[in-house]
Amino acid sequence: MTSGSGGGDVRGNTFHGPAFIQTGGGNTQYNYLVQPSHRLREPPPAPQVEDWLVDRAEADQAIAAVCGQEGGAVGITTALEGAGGFGKSTLATLVAASARVRRHFDDRVYVFGMGRDVRHRAGIARKVCEAARFITEDTTPFDDPDLAGAHLGRLLDRHPDHRFLLVIDDVWEAEQLAPFLMGGRRCVRLVTTRRPESLPRGARRIRVDALSEEQARTVLTWELPPLPGETVRGLLAATGRWPLLLRLTNRVIAAQLDAGAEPATAAHDVLRQLEGKGPAAVDELAPFPGASVFSDSSVVSDLFGISGPDDPELRRRLLDDPEQRKRLVRATVEAATGLLPTRGRLRLAELAVFAEDEAVPVPLAATLWHATSGLGELQARQLCKTLHDLSLLTMDKADGGRLTLHDVIRDYLRHDLGPERVTELHRVLLDAVAATLPPPSNPLPLGPMPRAAWWELTDGYLLDHTVGHMLAAGHGGEAEAVASDLRWVEARLSRRGPLAPWSDLARIPAPGARARAQDLARAMHLLEGTQPANALRAVLRSRLQPLAAWHDQVTARAHRPGPPALVNAWPPPDMPDPRLRRTLTGHLGEVDAVAIEPGGAWLATGGGHDGTVRLWDSATGRRLATLESPSGRVRAVAIARDGTWLAVGHGDGTVRIWDPATGRNTSTLNGPARPANAVAIARDGAWLAVGHGDGTVRIWDPATGRDTATLTGHAGPVVTVRVATNGAWLATTAHHDGTVRIWNTATWQCVTTLGRDPWVQSVSIAPDGTWLATTGGNGTVHIWDTESGRVTRTFTDPAGRVVALVIPPDGTWLATTTSNDQRDGTVRIWDPATGENTARLGCPGWVHTMAVAPDGTWLATGYGDGAVRLWDTGADRDAPPPTERAGWVNWVAIAPDGTWLATGYVDDKNVVRLWDRATGRNIRTLAGHTGRVHALAIAPDGTWLATTGADSTVRVWDTTTGRNTIVHTVDGGAAHALAIAPDGAWLAVAAHRHIWLHDRATGRTVPVIESPNTLVRALAVAPDGTWLATAGNGHGSVRIWDPATGANTTTLASHGAGWVQAMAFTPDGTRLATAGGDDNHARVWDRATGETVATLTGHSGHVRAVAFDPAGELLATGGDDGTVRIWEATTGRPLTMMRVDGPVYACAWAQDGRHLAVGGMGGVYLYEFRPGT
Template sequence: MTSGSGGGDVRDNTFHGPSFIQTGAGSTQHNYLLQPSSRLREPPPAPKVEDWLVDRAEAEQAMAAVCGQEGGAVGITTALEGAGGFGKSTLATVVAASARVRRHFADRVYVFGMGRDVRHRADIAKKVCEAARFITEDTTPFDDPDLAGAHLGRLLDRHPDHRFLLVIDDIWEAEQLAPFLIGGRRCVRLVTTRRPESLPRGARRVRVDAMSEDQARTVLTWELPPLPRETVRGLLAATGRWPLLLRLTNRVIAAQLDAGAEPAMAAHGVLEQLEGKGPAAVDELAPFSHASVLSDVTGVPDSSGVSGLSGVYGRGDPGLGRRLLDDPEQRKRLVRATVEAATGLLPAQGRQRLAELAVFAEDEAVPVPLAAMLWHATSGLGELPARHLCKTLHDLSLLTMDKADGGQLTLHDVIRDYLRHDLGPERVTELHRVLLDAVAATLPPGPRRRAAWWELTDGYLFDHTVDHMMAAGHSGEAETVASDLRWIEARLSRRGPLAPWSDLVRIPAPGARARAQDLARAMHLLEGTQPAHAVRAVLRSRLKPLAAWHDQVTAREHRPGPPALVNAWPPPDLPDPGLRRTLTGHLGEVDAVAIEPGGTWLATGGGHDGSVRLWDSATGRRLATLESPSGRVRAMAIARDGAWLAVGHGDGTVRIWDPATGRNTTTLTGPSRPANAVAIAPDADWLAVGHGDGTVRIWDPATGRNTTTLTGHAGPVVTAEVATNGAWLATTANHDGTVRVWNTATWQCVAAFGRDPWVGSVTIAPDGTWLATTGGTGTVHIWDTESGRVTRTLTDPAGRVVALVIAPDGAWLATTTSNNQRDGTVRIWDPVTGENTARLGCPGWVHTMAVAPDGTWLATGYGDGAVRLWDTGDDRDAPPPTERAGWVNSVAIAPDDTWLATGYVDDENVVRLWDRATGRSIRTLAGHTGRIHALAIAPDGTWLATASADHTVRIWDTRTGRNTVAHTADGGAPYALAIAPDGDWLAVAAHRHIWLHDRATGRTVPVVESPNTLVRALAIAPDGTWLATAGNGDGAVRIWDTATGANTATLTSHRAGWVQAMAFAPNSTWLATTGGDDDHVRVWDRVTGEAVATLNGHSGHVRTVAVHPAGALLATGGDDGTVRIWDAATGRPLTMMRVDGPVHACTWAQDGRHLAVGGMRGAYLYEFRPGT
C-alpha cells in the first residue's frame, strides 16, 4: 500500500472575452469553459463478469485490500502481478464488479486501461485527462502527465465525502502509474501489471498464479456436459491449470460438441492432442511409457484408454504441473499443444490466417480492416469472410475482438510468441513485406512514385510503419520515410517529438543517426505549442539552417498552411553539434547534477523549486520528479549500485531517495546551514556531507545516524569527493584556501594543502594519484596526492572556473567558467600537457557539471533551468557564435523597414545596426558604459535614442554613428524612452520621473512624477497629446496630459503590482500590458479603463508586447522562450515560435510582415505568414 501526495497548483487558462478558450494539447484543439467543473458524474455501471469466471482466493485478498482503508488521507495502491495469461485483468474486473466493493465505494469504481502502447508523456497525460473527464465533468486538457495527475488529484480531493476506486489495468512502466498516485486522499488504486518493479514501494501485492484444481476444473468444464474424471484430470495437468489455456481448451471442446461430437470422445481427443505435443512428449520429463506410469500409480493395467499423462500430473506428482509452468520451455510446449487443438477446428487455411496475425506488433490493438487487408494480400480473402473468421477466432478464445472503431483485434502475447516461432523468421519477414505492399497500394503516390506514407490515418500503422519496414529488410526505405519532413511533421503533430526521433534512431545508418541527432537537439523546443500546428513552424525554424534539411524545409514553407512565423534570418541560437539534447523543466537554476553509474539515467537538482528530476539519458524523457519541502538543492550523489541517491538542501537536511519508487526513504538532519556537498562511499556504507558551518558530517545511510563530525575548515564546505578506492576523502571550503584530505578508516586529517587564498572545487583522478582544484580566478591546479605538490596549472581565459570534472579514465579534464558575458563554454584539457584540446557549450551561466561513467558525454546545469548533455568524443572546437548572438534587451525597426537596431546587455554595451534584407551588420554604436535599457528610432530614421544603465540618454546619428548626451539622470538610470510622432521631442523615464527632451533646443525638463517606484514602460499617443506610464509599485497604467502633466486616467492593471511592457493600438482606443507574476497579457479599453480581455499561454514572465501596424494582431514574448501572435479582436492564438532562451523585446516592421525579436541568445527576424 502506498500513499499519493498532492501536486502543486496548475495555472488555469482563461480568456476573458469569449465564453471559452482554445488550447492545443498534442495534436488536438480543445474548447473548454472558463471554470472547469469538478462536479461528479453518475457512477458507471458495474463491469460485466463472464459466467465462466470462478471465485478465487486472490479476488478475496484484493477485495479486502481495497476495502480495508476506511477513509483518511492515505491512498492505497493494490497490485496484481503474474506471468502473461494468468488472469490479472480478469481478477481486477471481478473486484470492480463485486457487490462488497461497490457498496464500500458507493459505486464510484472506475476502470481504465493503459497498455504497453501508451509510451509518450502526452499519451499518458491524455489517459489521465480521460480519467478526470470520466469521473467528473472537467475537460481541462494537459500534455504533461504530472500536471494532469495533480489536477485529477485535486478534483478527487474536492469530494472528501466520497471514496473512489480507480482500477488501472495493464501498467508496464512506473511513469504510466505515477500521475494516478498524486492526491486523492480517499482514492484507492487497484493496479494490474506483470512488472512488479513498476509498482510503488509498499504496495500490497496479490500474486496471481495457476488456479487450484477445483477452480481450474470449473473453468475447463464450464457449460460442458459431464466428462470422464480421468480425462478431466489429464486435461488439467496438460494445461498446467493455466487460465489462458484452460479457457482455450474449453472453447475447443465446446466447438466439437456444437458439431455433434460425443462429449467423452471430444474431450479425450483434445487430451490426446495435448499429450502428443505438450510436455509429456519431452523425453527428459517422461522417459517411460504412459501405460507403465499409470499402472505404477494405480496398481492396475492402463485399460481406460486415457493416456498416462493424467496419472503423472494428477495422482503421481501434483507438483509436476507447477514445475512445468516454472520452465519457460515447457510453457511453450503447453501453449503449442493447446493452440493446435483449437486451430484444428478452424476452416480451411484458418490456422494459416491466424498465424499471419503474428506479424503485427506485440500488445497492440490491430484494426480488423488492416487484418483483412493482409489476408486479402496473402490469400484473396474478402473483408466479410475475414470478419467472420475473426469472430470464429474470438469464439475459440484465440484472440479478443472489440467492436469499437470498426473492430479491433488483440492477440495475447503468449499466443503471438508461439505463432511467430511456428512461422519462422523467413516467413515473418515475407509477411512484413506483403503487409507494406498492401498498405502502400492504398496510399496516394508521393515523389518518385513512392507511397505517401505521411498520409496514413490508421493509428496502428502510423506508429509501426518504420518497424515493419525494418523487419521487412527495407532499411533504405525506412530511412527515406523517417527522414521525410512530411512524415516527421505528421508524427510530431500526432505523437510528440519523441516519435520521429525514435523512428530515426532505430535505423542503423549514419544519415539516419545524424538526422536523429538534429531532432534531439531541438526536441526541448517542440513540446506543448499553442496552437498545436505551430510546432511545425518551430521545427522548421531549427532545421532550415542545416544543409541536410534546407531544401525540404524551403519546399514545405512555400505550401499553403496555417499562420506561421518563418525565419527571415537564421536563428542566432543554433546548437553546437556536440550537443546531444537539452532537458528543461526546472523553475530555477540547476545547481546539482549526478549521473547513475550505469549511465542510463541522471538526476538534476533545481534552485527555486527545490525539486530533483530523474531523466532517461538516451531519450531525454523525464522519469520522475522528487519533491521536497527542504528548499534549494545544493548537492547530490548517487550510490555506486544506483539503488539510492542523496540530496543536500539549503536547510541543511540531506534526503535519501529510492529512484525506483520515488520515495524519500531517509532524512538526515544536520546543522541548519546548507548541505553544500555530498559524497557516497564506494561500498555505500557511509556518506559525507559538507555544511555551511565548516563541518563535514559522516552518516550511516542504513541507520540515519551521524557517526563522525570532521572539523578544521575555516569557512563553508563547498565540495567533497571520495577516492575511487574509498580510502580517503577530499574536501574544500572556499575562503580558507585549503584542500583537506581525510583518512576514511580513522577520519583523521592526513593532509592539507592549497595555493590560492580561495579554493572552489576538487575532483580526484580515478587512480587516486592526482587531483585537481579550482582557484578564485581562471586557474586549475593539478596536485600530486603523494607529495602534495602542484605539477601543472591550467588557465581558463574566460574567467573563474566554477565546475570541474575528470574523465573516468583520467585522460582529460573539463572546466567551465562564470563571467558577465555568460560564456558557458566547456573546455577539455589534457592534464599531462596542459593543452586545451576541445571546446563545446553555449552561452549561459553554468552552475554544475558531471561526466558519464564511460566518458563519452557530460551534463551541464545552467542558470536558466536547463540541463544540456554534450558529446566529448571528438577533439574539436565549438563553432564561433554568430554575429547576432548576445543578450539583446531592446530592438527597433527603421520606419522604411530597411534596417533595424538592437541594444545589448553585455560587457560591450553597444547598439548594432543590421540590414534587414541580408542580416549583415551595418554599424556598431559604442559609447555607453552600462547596459542598454531601451532604444527608439526617430520617425525619419536619421537618428535614434538610447537609454543606458550609465544614467545617460544618447542621441545617435544613424549615418555617421556620432552621438551626443541628451540627458543625464541623477535620480536613477533611465529604463524607458519614446519619441514623439513628429520627432520633435522624446520622453525619458528615469526612476519615477518622466522628462521631456526638446530636440531643437536640447533642453530636458521634468513633467511628471509617477507614483510608481520605477517606471518600466512608456508610450506616446499618435497625436502626441498624452503619454502613458507603468512600472513597479501598484501595477497601474497612468495616462498623462503632455501639456499640463495632469494624470487624466488610471487603469488598474496586474495584480502582482508591476507592469513590464505596454503597447497601444494605432488608433489609441485600446492598449495591451504585460507584467506581474500571472504570466498574462491584458487588453484594456483606454476610454473606459476596463480590462476587456486576458490572453493566456505563456508559462513565465511576459517581457514584451507589440501591436501590429494595422492593429489586428498582438505579438508577445517572455521568459518561456516563446514569441506568440494573437488575434487582437478575439484573443485567439494564431501561431508561436520558441527559441532557446528568454525573449526580452519584439517589434513589428511597418510592412506588417516582419517581426524583430531580441532575447538572451541574440537577435531574430521572422516573417509572419497569415495562412490560407
C-alpha cells in the same frame, strides 16, 4: 467473494460509457481547446463482467484494500515476474464492477489503460489530460506529464466530499504512473502491472497466481455439460490452472459440442492433445517413452518428491519455467486451432506479423488476408468473430473493429511461423498497404523517393509501425527514405509527439539516418505540443531549416498553402552546438545537481526549487522516474558504484537514500539543520560523506544510518566533497575559507591543507590520485601535485568565476564551466598538462553543475532554467563559431522603413547593434554606455535613436554615422524605459519612479511625473502625444498621465497586486496590451472604458514582451517559456506560435506587418508572419 464483505454480485451489469480510454492507437492527435472547468461529469456505469469469470480471493483483497483507505495506491501484479495471462486486468474489472466498491466511491470509478508503448512524455501527458477531461469537464492541455498530473490532482482535491477510484491498467514503467499519483487526497489508485518495481512505495500489493482448483474447474467447465472427473482433473493439470489457457480449453470443448460431439469424448480428445504436445506430460522427465508424469503419481513422487499433479509446488515449478510455459501454450492453442479449417489456422498465424500488445484494425488484418489468400473483408470479419469466440484473440467493435492478440499466443504463433515466413509476411503487408496509398506528389529534394505517400496514413497503428515493418521486411533503404522525409516527420510529430520521428530514424542502421536522428534529438525539447496544434510544424521547420540534411526539404515546403505560421527570415541564432546530444527538460527551476550512473545508462538530476530528483535514460532522454520528498531543495546527488542506490542531499540538511529500481526512499539520514551541499559515496558503498552548510563533513554508514564521524576545520559552508579512486582519501572545499582539505579515510584526520584562494569553488581528483584541480572565483584553475602539495600549473577561464570542474576517468582533459552576468553557459575543455583550452561547448544560460560519464565520451550540465544538456566530448567535432546575432538581447526595434533593426545586448560590451534586415549582417555598432542597455527607441523618421542604461544616461545616436550626438544623465539611478513623441520633438525617460521629458530643441531635461510604482518598467506615448502611460513594479496597474501637467488622468487595473513587465498600444491608441504579474497571462484593454477585451492564456512562464502589428489586429507576445505567440487581438484567439531555446524578452513588428523581430537569451530572431491560406 461473498456479498457484503466482498464485492457483491457483479454479473448482469452492462457497460454503456467510455470507462476504458486508450490513445495508443487510432487517429488521436493533439487537442488544445482550453476550457478550464473542474465540474464533475456524471460517473460512468459499471464495466461489463463476463459470465464465465469466477470469484477470486485476490478480488476480495483488492476490494477490501481500495475501500479501506482514503488515498494511496493498490497494485495488482503477477506472482511470476513478467508473466501474462494470469488475469490482472480481469481482476481490476471485477473490482471496478463490484457493488461494494461502487457504493463506497459513489460510482466514481474510472478505468484507464496505459500499455507498453505509451512511454514518451507527451503521450503520458495526453493520458493524464484525458483522465482529467473524463472525470471533470476540464480540457486544459499539457505536454508535460508532471504538470498534467499536478493539475489532475488539484481538480480531484477541489471535491473533498467525493471519493475517487482510478484504475490504471497495464502499467509498464513508474514514469507512466507517477503523474496519476499526484494530489487527490481522497483518491485511491488501483494499478495493474507485470512489473512490481513500477508500483509506488507503500502500495498494497496483491499477487495474482494460477487459479485454485475450484476456480479453475469453474472456468474450465463454464456452460459445459458434466464431464468425467478424471478428465477434468487431467485438463486442470495440463493447463497449469492458467486462466488464459483454461478459457481457451473451455472454448475448444464448447466448439466441439456445437459440432455434435459427445461431451466426455470431446473433453478426453482435448486432454489427449494437451498431454501429447504440452508440458503437462513433461515427456522429457518421464522414465520411459510415452509415459506421462501426470498419469502416474509414483512418477511424480519419484521425480519431484511431491505428492501428485495437484501439488501446488509442481504447478509452481512448471509455470516458473518459461520453456514449460511455451509448451503449455502450444498444446492449448493447437487444440483450439484444430477446430479451424486450414485457411483459418494460417490466417490466425499471419496476425503474428503485427506488433506486440497493439490493437490492430480489422480492415488492416483484412488487407493482409486479402493479399495472402484473397479473403474479402466480410469473410475476414467472420473469421475474426470465430477467433474471438474461441478466445484466440480479443475483438473490440469500436472504431471499425480492432484485434488484440495476447502476447503469449503471439509468441507461440511467431515461433511456429519461423523467421523466414515472418519476414515474408512483413513484405506482403507493406505491399498491400502501399497499394492503397497515392504515389508521392511534389517530390522533395531528398534522394531515394518512397514508393508511396506513407505520410497520408491515418491509422495510428500504421503510423507507429510502418518503419518497423520495413526494417523487419529487409527494406532498410525504403525505411530510411520514409523516416527522413519531412512529410513523414511532420505526420509522426503531430500525432505521436517528438519521440516518434526520432525513434523511427534512430532504429535505422545507416549513417544518414543516425545523423538526422541526432538533429531531431537536439531539437526534441522544443517540439512538444503547441497552441494551436498546427504551429508545431512551424517550430519543427524553424529548427531544421538551417541544417544541411533538411534545408532543401524545408525550403521546398515553405511556400505551400497552410495555416498561419512564423517562418524564419533569418536562421535562428540559437542553433545548437553539434556536440549537443540532447536537452532534458522538466525541472521547475534551476538544476543544482547531476550524477551519472557508473554504467552510463542513466543519470540523476536534482531540481533546486522543485525539490525532485529525476532519473533519465541517457540514450533516449526518456524520463524513467521522479523521486519526490518533503525535504525541499535538492543540493547534491551521488550514485553508488553498483548503481543500486543513490543519495540525495537536501536544503534542510537531510540525506535521503533511494532505490532507483523501485523509486523508494529506503532510509533518511538526519544531519545538522544546515544544507547538505555535497555528497560522495565510497567505492565499496560502505560509507558516504556529506558536506554541510555549517562547515562540517559528516560520515555515515548507509547500512545502519549511523553518523560514524564528523570532520571539522572548514570556516565556511562545505560545497564540494570528492573521494579518491583508491578510496584512501577525500578532498573537500568550502566557501570563503580558501582551502582544500585532504582527509585520510581510515582515521578521518585532515592530513593536508592546500591553498589560500578566498574563492575556491570546486575540486576534482585525477583518476590515479597524483594530482587534483581546484577552481577559483576569479576564473583560475590550479593543478596540484597531491604528494608535494604544490601548484604545478595555473590557467584562467576568461569567462570569470568557475563554478564546476570535472576530470574524466582517463585524466587526459578537464572541463570547467563558469557563472557570469552574461549567462554564456560555456563549458571549456582543457589539457591539464599544457593548460591549453582545446574545445568549447555551450549555449546561453547559467550552468550550475556538471558531471562526466564513466567512459568520458559525454558530460551533462545542469542549467538555471531547469534544463539538463548532454554533450559529446569527442574531438572529431568542434563547436562552430557563434553567430554574430547570438547573445542575450533584451530590446529590439525596427526602423520605420523596415530596412534595418536595432538590438540592445546584455553583455560586457554594453552596445547597441544595427542589422540589415535583408542580409542579417551587422551594419553598425553603437558603443558608449558604461552599463547595461535597458531600453531603446527609434525616431519616427529613422534618422536617430535613443537608448537608456544602467549608467543612468540617455543617449541619442545618429543612425547613419553611429555618432553619439547627445548624452544626458538623469537623477534617480538607472533608466529602465523610454518612449519618443510621435513627431520626434521630445522623448520620455523612466528612472525608477520618475518620468523625465527631454526636449530635443532646447536640450532641457526635466522631471514631470512621479509614479507610485517603485520602478517604472514600461512607458508609452499616445499616437497624438497628448498622454503618457506608465507601468511597473507595485500595484499591477497602468497609469495614464498628462505630460503637460503631470496629472494622473486614468488608472487601469491590470495584473492585480503584481507588476507589469511590458505594455503596448494599438496605433490608434484605443486599446493597450499588458504583460506581467505571476499569472503568465497577457491582457488586452479598452483604454477608454478600462474593460478587459481579451485575456491571452497559453504561456507557461512570465510574459515579458507584447507588441501590436501596425494594423492593431494582431498581438505578439513573448516570455520566459521561450515562446513567441501571435494572437487575434480582439478575440484572444491564438493564431500561431514559435518556440526558441531560451526566454524571450522583446519583440517588435515591422511597418509591413509581415516581419517580426524577437530578442531573447539566444540572440535576435527575425521571422516572417504568414497569415495562412
